[in-house]
Amino acid sequence: MKLLKYFLFALFLQTTVMGQTQLPAWQKGLLDIHFISTGRGNAAFYLLPDGASLLVDMGELPLNNDGRGSPAVPDSSKSAAQWVADYIHHFHPLGNQAVLDYVLITHYHGDHMGSAREARRTHPEGQYKLFGITELGSIVPMRKLIDRGYDHPLDFREAAKEPRSSSMRGLGQFEDYWKFIEYQKKTNGLIYEKFRVGSVTQFHLINGREEFADFTIKNLFANGDVAGISDTTVAMRKFKKGEQVDENNLSCGIKISYGKFDFYTGGDIPGIGHTGGCDFFSMESYAAPVIGQVDVATLNHHGNRDSQNEYFVRTLQPRVWIGQSWTVRHPGEEVVRRITSRFVYPGERDLFTNFLHPANQTFLGNMAEEHYQSISGHIVLRVQAKGETYDIYILDDKTTERTVVKQFNYKSR
Numbered sequence: 001m002k003l004l005k006y007f008l009f010a011l012f013l014q015t016t017v018m019g020q021t022q023l024p025a026w027q028k029g030l031l032d033i034h035f036i037s038t039g040r041g042n043a044a045f046y047l048l049p050d051g052a053s054l055l056v057d058m059g060e061l062p063l064n065n066d067g068r069g070s071p072a073v074p075d076s077s078k079s080a081a082q083w084v085a086d087y088i089h090h091f092h093p094l095g096n097q098a099v100l101d102y103v104l105i106t107h108y109h110g111d112h113m114g115s116a117r118e119a120r121r122t123h124p125e126g127q128y129k130l131f132g133i134t135e136l137g138s139i140v141p142m143r144k145l146i147d148r149g150y151d152h153p154l155d156f157r158e159a160a161k162e163p164r165s166s167s168m169r170g171l172g173q174f175e176d177y178w179k180f181i182e183y184q185k186k187t188n189g190l191i192y193e194k195f196r197v198g199s200v201t202q203f204h205l206i207n208g209r210e211e212f213a214d215f216t217i218k219n220l221f222a223n224g225d226v227a228g229i230s231d232t233t234v235a236m237r238k239f240k241k242g243e244q245v246d247e248n249n250l251s252c253g254i255k256i257s258y259g260k261f262d263f264y265t266g267g268d269i270p271g272i273g274h275t276g277g278c279d280f281f282s283m284e285s286y287a288a289p290v291i292g293q294v295d296v297a298t299l300n301h302h303g304n305r306d307s308q309n310e311y312f313v314r315t316l317q318p319r320v321w322i323g324q325s326w327t328v329r330h331p332g333e334e335v336v337r338r339i340t341s342r343f344v345y346p347g348e349r350d351l352f353t354n355f356l357h358p359a360n361q362t363f364l365g366n367m368a369e370e371h372y373q374s375i376s377g378h379i380v381l382r383v384q385a386k387g388e389t390y391d392i393y394i395l396d397d398k399t400t401e402r403t404v405v406k407q408f409n410y411k412s413r
């Protein structure tokens, strides 16, 4: 009895820091998705049911002081990549020995891969600038890096020879990104692959493929190519070779299914036409059928006003929407209207975001109060084995203790 009491007390100490609760450690069978709050762009750290790890994006925008952006979180004493490395070391089962089995860069924008303009240092041997993905990859070893590839619809290696061309504007990080990949391939055995649309095996479990046969990650779309609904082929090709297309359209999207549970994330694809209505020729409208109904979805394009068209929202009907925001424009008021409207789809839904700008909070008023369960912090989605239920934890992003602030429970559809 005494021993049991001692054990319970030790357990209590382990999960409690000064009266605050730590996130219970990941265990085999759980799917954890951490939407890390840095204030500088997207970074989501996944622990798959067998312990394989995946990072989706490593955004790092330049710090801005114009009052419209989010502040660096927890502060600017470290770069976003250093904070993300610190976060991964905190929650990865291997702690400081953590390795990322997969990294997916959804598309080539600074808030998803880092911006070379932000680089303060150069890798001493690799001679590439350290920012976002190139800095994180130099701290946390990566086994496989996957992105949309650089040759469709436009060949960036050709376009890069003319860096002043409109298609290369704002994409100045390529030279360093490619140098980083070559260096990591040579010295650390990094494998680089292009995202394969339709594949259900490119992101596969490593130690539990048989044990967790009800777990899959399907590659839905990239470069405007969209997968078939019930097979692994490319069903539609939106863009022609050589076409100049806004980078957001070319984002990679995935769907994770785990038993009854479904999750969608798809970078920055747009869905609203220039007149403000649902655009049936937009990437969202092309993508919606292959995504189908899900339990949890991240907001496309951070909830920017050109995203989440009615058709897309009605098709997905998620119970939980997660936003990864970094400016006062995230999310747009009309986007919140659409995703919370009972006319678009029935039933309850909850909204979460890493950051809601105070000016936007005031502007959204009652809508924010009524629908947002949380407007700051790291957001952790934890799906139980078989996917019957899932939880959302909000972790404090102001300190490195990262204690649990709130917890919510849901049943999968």
Ligand SMILES: [Zn+2]
Pocket (backbone or CB within 6 Å): 109, 111, 112, 268, 301, 302
């Ligand atoms: Zn973005």
